[in-house]
Amino acid sequence: MLNITTLSLMLHQQWSIDKFLRIFILSVIICLTVIGNLYIVLLLSFRRRRTRLHLFILNLAFGDLAICCCTMTSELFLLIYDQEWILGNIACKLTLYIQVVTIASTTFINVAMTYDRYEAICCPLRILATFGRIYRTILLCWIASFxxxxxxxxxFEQSLSLTSPTKYRCASTGYTAEWQRRVYFAIFALYVLILPVICMTYWYIRIIRTVNASSKVWTKSLRAQSPPTTYILSPSSKKVRTVKLALTIIIAFVVCWTPYMVLTLIEIYSNGRFRIPSWCDGVLQTICLVQSSFNPFIYLGFNQRKRSSITLILAAASTHSQRSKIKIHGKLRQRGGSISLDSWTKPFSRNNTLNSLKIDHDQSSSSRNQNYD
Incomplete structure (x- = not known):
């Protein structure tokens, strides 16, 4: 008992307030990211009618979960062990590789989602975006990321620490000259932030102009009608709502990643004259990671379903189970069994709470032509 208490005191003394605070905040972010994105995955997986936007958001959730499992956990590991790497050279390479894969994939999916909204609003008659095309686009985003x-x-590889000859670190030692580091990070910033922001900004400017232009009120006098009839030409409200949802996700991405990218570029190209303070670097990295926990709550904030989504998930699971029972007992009845199908169809009546919610939801969804296009 005394040894355990002594060890706890030693660990407590080794952890400064700053380190303890960063570990606590990162742990909270990991929990929020896992819970939020798993909820989104379950919610969209049980939807009977998926839209194009749902496919993008579902893959964003997978990407955010990958960021959590790889990037956040590795950062937490390095914080606990004071930047010492003890997992070996292969784990070092794979961890840094997967980190860039997950970051690039979420960026590319955001770009593809923005272009899809641009086509839906500005070029609705140019091409009919089928689900097969959306699947191919998302697959291309993942392949390009890998x-x-x-x-x-x-x-990156495992190498001896500069501060202690007995400790190892996972560091970028593959450069033969400093200019290579600058070029590589500049290219990284180009395809992760700069080019995506330029493309998405252009498309959203076009979207805003189209929405504003189509919202003008035109007055026409029909021959058979008097007084004149007024027409309001505007995109459907569901399309405008999906544009707002996608725009909010993009803004959160840009706001979270821009400070870190800009300051790191300045540090690399300043030849050591400018150094980011360690506390500031920690804050900027935390802001980058917290973006992955924002997306689920952004989606839920724009989701206008009045009923509980958890109830709908349970209803979907219950409906699937009851349909399986109907198939089994229907076959028994065809073979001469005495089991009546009436007792097995009762769970689908309006008297059943969960399934009535599901039925009401489907009918309301049909009347609204779905929440999101």
């Missing part, structure tokens, strides 16, 4: 992150496997 390819573009390959240099990480050659740049």
């Amino acid at each position: 390819i573009i992150a390959i240099p990480q496997l050659f740049i």
Whole structure:
């Protein structure tokens, strides 16, 4: 008992207030990211009618979960062990590789989602975006992410720490000259932040102009009608709502990642004249990571379902189970069994609470032509 108490006191003394606070905050972010994104995955997986936007958000949730499992946990591990790497060279390379894969994938999916909203609003008759095309686009985003992150496997490796010859670190030792580091990070910032922001800004400017132009009120006098009839030409409210949802996700991404990228570029290109303070670097990295926990709550904030989504998930699971029972007992009855199907169809009546919510939800969804396009 005394040894355990002594060890706890030693660990407590080794952890400064700043370190303890960063570990606590990062742990909270990890919990929120896991809970929020798992909820989104379950919610969209049990939807009977998925839209194009749902596919993008579902893959964003998978990407955010990957960021949590790889990037956040590795950062937490390094915080606890004072930046010492004890997992070996292969784990070092794979961890840094997957980190870039997850970051790039969420960026590319955000760009693809913005372009999809641009086509839906500005070019509705140009092309009919089928689900097959959306699946291919998302698959291309993931493949591009895996390819573009390959240099990480050659740049990072386990090496001896500069402060202690007995400790190891996972560091970028694959450069033969400093200019290579600058070029590589500039390219990284280009495809992760700069080019995506330029493209998404252009598309959203076009979207805003189209919405404003189509919202003008035109007055026409029909031959058979007097007084004149007024027409309001505007996109459907569901399309405008999906644009607002996608725009909010993009703004959160840009706000969280821009400070870290800009200051790191300045630090690399200043030849050591400018150094980011350690506390500031920790804050900026935390802001980058917290973006992955924002997306689920942004989606839920725009979700206008009046009923509890958890109830709908349970209703969907119950409906699937009851349909399986109907198939089984229907076959028994065809073979001469005495089991009546009436008792097995009762759970689908309006008297059943969960399924009535599901039925009401489907009918209301049909009347609204779905929440999101």
